[in-house]
Amino acid sequence: MSPDPLAPDPVLSAEDVSVKFGGLSALANVSLQVPSGRIVALIGPNGAGKTTMFNVLTGLQETTTGRVRFNGADISGWPTYRRGRAGIARTFQRLALFTRLSVSDNLVASWESSHRGGVFGRGRSLRQERVHQVMELLNLWPIADRLAGELSTGQGRMVELGRALCTDPHVLLLDEPGSGLDVKETAAFCDVLRTVVRGPSAPAVLLVEHDMTLVMEVCSALTVLDFGKVIACGSPEEIRNDELVRAAYLGDVSVA
Numbered sequence: 001m002s003p004d005p006l007a008p009d010p011v012l013s014a015e016d017v018s019v020k021f022g023g024l025s026a027l028a029n030v031s032l033q034v035p036s037g038r039i040v041a042l043i044g045p046n047g048a049g050k051t052t053m054f055n056v057l058t059g060l061q062e063t064t065t066g067r068v069r070f071n072g073a074d075i076s077g078w079p080t081y082r083r084g085r086a087g088i089a090r091t092f093q094r095l096a097l098f099t100r101l102s103v104s105d106n107l108v109a110s111w112e113s114s115h116r117g118g119v120f121g122r123g124r125s126l127r128q129e130r131v132h133q134v135m136e137l138l139n140l141w142p143i144a145d146r147l148a149g150e151l152s153t154g155q156g157r158m159v160e161l162g163r164a165l166c167t168d169p170h171v172l173l174l175d176e177p178g179s180g181l182d183v184k185e186t187a188a189f190c191d192v193l194r195t196v197v198r199g200p201s202a203p204a205v206l207l208v209e210h211d212m213t214l215v216m217e218v219c220s221a222l223t224v225l226d227f228g229k230v231i232a233c234g235s236p237e238e239i240r241n242d243e244l245v246r247a248a249y250l251g252d253v254s255v256a
């Protein structure tokens with residue numbers, strides 16, 4: 001149950017993180033690493049502490065112990081907006097789009113909120129270039145002018161990923177992006193994720209997901225939480241065959 005010794009340096013890591021809500025221990029001395037250029041997953045049953053860990057990594061949740069590092073620097077005291085500016089982007093378990101804006105305007109708004117210097121002159125063309133790239137990558141052109149509030153869940157999840165990508169992230173935290181997707185949409189999402197992490201300035205990805213087909217297909221390593229504790233970490237193969245994980249979680253979900 002040790003992290004992959006051959007993995008590249010972590011772009012983002014949690015060290016010994018604990019969070020308590022009153023008497024409830026939501027996270028107990030949890031460590032995890034997101035190596036650059038990789039897709040890794042954080043899995044576990046409902047209430048295991050996955051979203052709480054995302055909140056810790058993005059600065060929305062204070063910890064009782066532990067620290068968060070980004071490219072080696074201790075960012076535990078940084079507010080959320082500073083972590084966002086530095087290149088940590090996330091999507092939410094419940095869709096968080098501007099429902100009354102079009103798909104393309106949702107992307108534009110995300111680019112503008114994350115890039116200083118405004119949209120005049122060069123800024124305008126940089127914005128257009130990035131938004132177009134992301135529309136292309138995620139195949140959003142056919143729904144570019146649709147209002148975000150009128151989309152299916154699958155389309156909405158793709159737009160949310162697009163908004164995160166428009167911030168030019170170094171690391172992307174995706175909280176249950178497969179939730180509400182049908183089989184075809186899930187397959188398309190897997191393909192997109194693999195494309196997203198390709199290339200020299202591509203972000204690393206930390207994925208929280210209950211769809212084990214998606215997870216096992218795209219991730220190189222997984223950390224498993226149960227009642228706020230790490231019960232295993234390793235490759236998809238190791239996790240699939242781990243007795244403790246099977247008993248706590250995988251016994252209840254289908255694994256491809």
Ligand SMILES: Nc1ncnc2c1ncn2[C@@H]1O[C@H](COP(=O)(O)OP(=O)(O)OP(=O)(O)O)[C@@H](O)[C@H]1O
Pocket residue numbers: 021024026044045046047048049050051052053093
């Ligand atoms: N703000 C809060 N106040 C009190 N308890 C909380 C709070 N947020 C989360 N919890 C509790 O902490 C535990 C971990 O919750 P968390 O949302 O992190 O789980 P999760 O692994 O994301 O679950 P799911 O798979 O259902 O999304 C749960 O018992 C939850 O009820």
Ligand SMILES: [Mg+2]
Pocket residue numbers: 050051052093
């Ligand atoms: Mg959650």
